[in-house]
Amino acid sequence: MRSLVGLFAVVTAASLYLYSLSLYLPAGPRRRPRLGSEIEHVEAAESERLSDISEEPSRLKFPSDLAELRELAELLQFYKTEHTGYVLLLFCSAYLYKQSFAIPGSSFLNILAGAIFGPYEGLFLACVLTTVGSTMCYLLSQGFGKQYIVNFFPEKVSMLQKKVEENEDCLFFFLLFLRFFPMTPNWFLNMSAPIVNIPITFFSCSVFIGLLPYNFICVQTGVMLSEVSSLDDLFSWARLLQLLTIACVALLPGALIRHFSHRRLKVDTQHHNGSVAHKKVQ
Incomplete structure (x- = not known):
C-alpha cells in the first residue's frame, strides 16, 4: 500500500507539472511588416491565423493520429521561432512523462521530434529521451511496482526471467535482440527489467542502441512529413531514394543481431499469427 501511495504521488506531481507547463504558453512571435498591399494582406491573414493558434492552449495535447500530429507540429514550429527553450522543455517533459509511466504513443513523439527539430537534433533527442525515460x-x-507487476503479469515475468537466466553469459546482446525483435512490448520490458535482475547499466545501453533504428525511422518520417506538401513530392525519385536509404540503415543492425542470435542466444524466434512458438537456438 505504501508503494502504491508513493507511485500515485509521483504521477500526480508529474501530471501537474506537465499540465502547468502546457497551460501557460508564452506570447507568439510577431511578424515584421513588408511593403506591398497584397503581401501585407496575405501576411495579415496568416498572422491572424497563427494568433488564433497561440490563443488556444487546449490544443497542446498528446497526438492520437497523424492529423493531430501535423497540427501540433505546426503549432510548435510557430512557437519555436522565438521560444526555442520553451518548446524544447515542453517536448522533453512530455516525452519523459510518456516513457516514465509506460504510456503508449512514443512513436508520435519521435515523428514530432523530426518535424520540429530536424533529422540530426531530432534523432539525438529521441535516443536520449527514450533512454532516460525508460x-x-x-x-x-x-x-x-515490483509486487504489482508480478501479480498482474505472472506468466510474462516468469518467461522473461527464464530467458534472462538462459542468456546470462551474453545478456547485453540478448537485451539488444529484445529491442530489435521484441517478444514482449517495450513498456513491459522497461517495467519488468528490475524484477528479473537486469543491471541498470546493461538496460540503459541496450535501450539507446537497440531502439536507435526505430527512432531513426520515426524521426525521418517526421522530417518528410514536415517537408512534403503534395503526393508528387512524396513519390519523387529523391524521396524514394531517401526512403530506401532509411530502410537499409535501419535493417542493418537488426540483421547483425539476428545473425549473432542464431549462434549464441536462446530466444523465441518463430511467430505465427501473433503468437510465439518456442524454439531454442543453439
Whole structure:
C-alpha cells in the first residue's frame, strides 16, 4: 500500500507539472511588416491565423493520429521561432512523462521530434529521451511496482526471467535482440527489467542502441512529413531514394543481431499469427 501511495504521488506531481507547463504558453512571435498591399494582406491573414493558434492552449495535447500530429507540429514550429527553450522543455517533459509511466504513443513523439527539430537534433533527442525515460520507468518499477507487476503479469515475468537466466553469459546482446525483435512490448520490458535482475547499466545501453533504428525511422518520417506538401513530392525519385536509404540503415543492425542470435542466444524466434512458438537456438 505504501508503494502504491508513493507511485500515485509521483504521477500526480508529474501530471501537474506537465499540465502547468502546457497551460501557460508564452506570447507568439510577431511578424515584421513588408511593403506591398497584397503581401501585407496575405501576411495579415496568416498572422491572424497563427494568433488564433497561440490563443488556444487546449490544443497542446498528446497526438492520437497523424492529423493531430501535423497540427501540433505546426503549432510548435510557430512557437519555436522565438521560444526555442520553451518548446524544447515542453517536448522533453512530455516525452519523459510518456516513457516514465509506460504510456503508449512514443512513436508520435519521435515523428514530432523530426518535424520540429530536424533529422540530426531530432534523432539525438529521441535516443536520449527514450533512454532516460525508460531508465526512469525502470527505477519507478524498482521502487514502487515490483509486487504489482508480478501479480498482474505472472506468466510474462516468469518467461522473461527464464530467458534472462538462459542468456546470462551474453545478456547485453540478448537485451539488444529484445529491442530489435521484441517478444514482449517495450513498456513491459522497461517495467519488468528490475524484477528479473537486469543491471541498470546493461538496460540503459541496450535501450539507446537497440531502439536507435526505430527512432531513426520515426524521426525521418517526421522530417518528410514536415517537408512534403503534395503526393508528387512524396513519390519523387529523391524521396524514394531517401526512403530506401532509411530502410537499409535501419535493417542493418537488426540483421547483425539476428545473425549473432542464431549462434549464441536462446530466444523465441518463430511467430505465427501473433503468437510465439518456442524454439531454442543453439
